[in-house]
Amino acid sequence: MNPGLDEYAAGVLDGSRAWIARAITLVESTRTDHRELAQKLLVELTPHAGDARRVGVTGVPGVGKSTFIDALGTRLTGNGHRVAVLAVDPSSTRTGGSILGDKTRMQRLAADPDAFIRPSPTAGTLGGVAKATREAMVVMEAAGYDVVLVETVGVGQSETAVAEMVDTFLFLTLARTGDQLQGIKKGVLELADVIAVNKADGEHKLEAKRAARELSGALRLLRGDARGREVPVLTCSALEGSGLDEVWRRIAAHHDRLRGSGELDARRRRQQVGWTWAMVRERLLADLGADPSVRELAPELESAVADGTLTPALAAERILAAFARRR
Ligand code: GDP
Numbered sequence: 001m002n003p004g005l006d007e008y009a010a011g012v013l014d015g016s017r018a019w020i021a022r023a024i025t026l027v028e029s030t031r032t033d034h035r036e037l038a039q040k041l042l043v044e045l046t047p048h049a050g051d052a053r054r055v056g057v058t059g060v061p062g063v064g065k066s067t068f069i070d071a072l073g074t075r076l077t078g079n080g081h082r083v084a085v086l087a088v089d090p091s092s093t094r095t096g097g098s099i100l101g102d103k104t105r106m107q108r109l110a111a112d113p114d115a116f117i118r119p120s121p122t123a124g125t126l127g128g129v130a131k132a133t134r135e136a137m138v139v140m141e142a143a144g145y146d147v148v149l150v151e152t153v154g155v156g157q158s159e160t161a162v163a164e165m166v167d168t169f170l171f172l173t174l175a176r177t178g179d180q181l182q183g184i185k186k187g188v189l190e191l192a193d194v195i196a197v198n199k200a201d202g203e204h205k206l207e208a209k210r211a212a213r214e215l216s217g218a219l220r221l222l223r224g225d226a227r228g229r230e231v232p233v234l235t236c237s238a239l240e241g242s243g244l245d246e247v248w249r250r251i252a253a254h255h256d257r258l259r260g261s262g263e264l265d266a267r268r269r270r271q272q273v274g275w276t277w278a279m280v281r282e283r284l285l286a287d288l289g290a291d292p293s294v295r296e297l298a299p300e301l302e303s304a305v306a307d308g309t310l311t312p313a314l315a316a317e318r319i320l321a322a323f324a325r326r327r
Pocket of ligand 1: 059061065199201238
């Protein structure tokens with residue numbers, strides 16, 4: 001027989017790894033009966049969640065995210081924390097294989113009894129993946145994990161999706177100076193609360209420090225306000241472990257500042273409401289795309305618009321009207 005709500009809830013609250021894994025599988029499931037049970041479980045667990053520091057970690061592939069999370073996570077568990085690692089990797093939905101949050105890339109943490117690594121869900125849209133990760137976060141927090149690290153790669157909208165589910169956003173980058181700074185996406189700099197130039201070791205140490213100074217200057221120009229000065233640009237070496245304590249200190253300081261000013265609570269409330277509408281939009285679009293009359297109409301309207309015999313506005317109205325008629 002399938003386990004019931006009480007078993008799931010008790011197992012998770014007990015901190016049982018097996019039950020945590022099962023509960024996350026449940027929230028990731030798209031089966032209708034699973035979805036219902038999952039939502040009931042989340043209602044049960046939510047009062048026990050919310051105390052964790054939620055930290056997003058982003059950066060291009062190869063910057064050292066998994067090395068960094070492995071090293072930082074191990075330090076944190078050594079200091080008595082319990083660390084959950086989740087991931088949002090929209091590319092895994094296409095390839096079917098998850099790259100992020102992969103245990104083989106975080107070997108020390110994977111073997112750590114005080115850490116739990118869950119790879120990105122591999123089915124669905126970015127919205128679906130983000131939903132599953134947010135809900136997995138509730139499970140992890142209810143199970144007593146007090147640090148949640150959400151890894152993502154700088155692809156498409158995944159950074160924005162992660163920024164909307166965490167309290168503090170860490171951007172890992174490599175030593176880039178002068179023109180290379182242009183290559184860093186502006187959007188990421190605007191989302192970042194803490195920035196660290198990784199691989200500051202060996203002969204690259206000085207270069208990394210110089211890059212951090214330049215980036216800090218560029219950030220002040222970009223943000224052009226007091227906030228720009230608040231974003232620390234540090235250097236670290238995930239490989240050697242140097243600078244990691246300082247990175248964590250700044251993350252924790254950012255979190256404490258949010259909490260102290262009441263902004264943490266306000267931000268999380270805003271996030272909840274934002275997620276609600278994001279799910280409404282996602283569902284509506286999916287329903288629209290699957291609607292038979294819309295599908296039937298679309299090719300004809302698309303070619304009329306492409307040929308210039310119909311305006312985009314009129315075509316849009318006809319699509320929406322066809323969709324509305326069937327509701
Ligand atoms: P990810 O793709 O961002 O997760 O990057 P990885 O953590 O897989 O690291 C990519 C490569 O960079 C690996 O070969 C790591 O050993 C190396 N690496 C990661 N961090 C550092 C660092 O701080 N210093 C140096 N020298 N190499 C690093």
